[in-house]
Amino acid sequence: MTIRMDHVGIVVEDLAAAIAFFVELGLEVEGEAAVGGQWADDLLGLDGVRADIAVVRTPDGHGRVELSTFHSPVTTSTAPKAPVNTPGIPRLTFVVDDVDTVFDRLRAHGAELVGTIARYEDIYRYCYVRGPAGIIIGLVEELRRTTQ
Template sequence: MALKRMDHTGIVVDDLPAAIGFFTALGMELVGQAPVSGEWADRLTALEGLRADIAMLRTPDGNSQVELSVIHSPKATAPAPWEPVSTPGIPRLAFVVDDVDEAIEQLRPHGAELVGEIAQYEDYVRYGYVRGPAGVIIGLIQELG
C-alpha cells in the first residue's frame, strides 16, 4: 500500500449555507453541492436511512478540500463537542492566510469566535484559533518574513 494524498476533511454542520458562507469568506471556492442517500451511503456510514446534503470547497491553490455535510436523517444523538484545544480527538483545521487579523474580521460575521489570543512565534508566524461551523477549531496562520 502507498499513500497517494489526503483527499479532503469532512465536517458535519447544522447549517450548510452558513458553513459555506464561513469557508468562502475565508477564501475557499465552492466546487459543488449534492444530496447524498441510498444503499451505498448507508453502507459507507453504517447509518440506516442516511439522508444528507454535502458541499465541497477547495483552497485557492487547489491542493486541499473541505466537505461540509448536513445530516437530515438519522438525527445525531449528541451535540458537537465544544471542548478545549487540548482535548484528544477534537478536530482542528489550519489555513495559511495573508493577514490573520483581517481573516478573523472577515469571519466574525459568519460566527467565528477567537479561542484565545493571536500569538506570534518569534519572527516565524502569527497564529490564532477561531471556532468555526459546528464548533470546529480553525487555525489561521500568517507567515512572517
C-alpha cells in the same frame, strides 16, 4: 505506495452558513449534492441516510473540505466544544495573508477567538477560532519564509 489526502469532512447543522464561512475564509465551492441510498447507509453504518453536502477547496486546489448536514437519521447529540488540548478534537489550519483581516471577516460569520492572536518570534502570527459546528480553525500569517 502512493498516498495523498483527499479531504477533511465536517458535519454541520447549517450548511449554507458553513459554506459562507469557508468562502469568506477564501475557499471556493467545488460542488454540492444530495446523498442517500443503500451505498450511503453501507458507507456510514447508518440506516436511511439523507444528507446534503458541499465541497469547498483552497484556491490552489490542494486542500478540500466536505461539509455535510444530515436530514436523517436524526442525531441525538452534538459535538462538544471542548478545549483545544482535548484528544481527538480536530483542527484545520490555513495560511492567510493577514490574520487580523481574515479574523475580522470571519467574525461576521460567527467566528470566536479560542485564545488570542499570538506571535511566535518573527516567524508567525497565529490564532485559533471556533468555526461552524464549533470546529477549531487555525489561521497562520507567515511573517517570513522559513527554510527547511
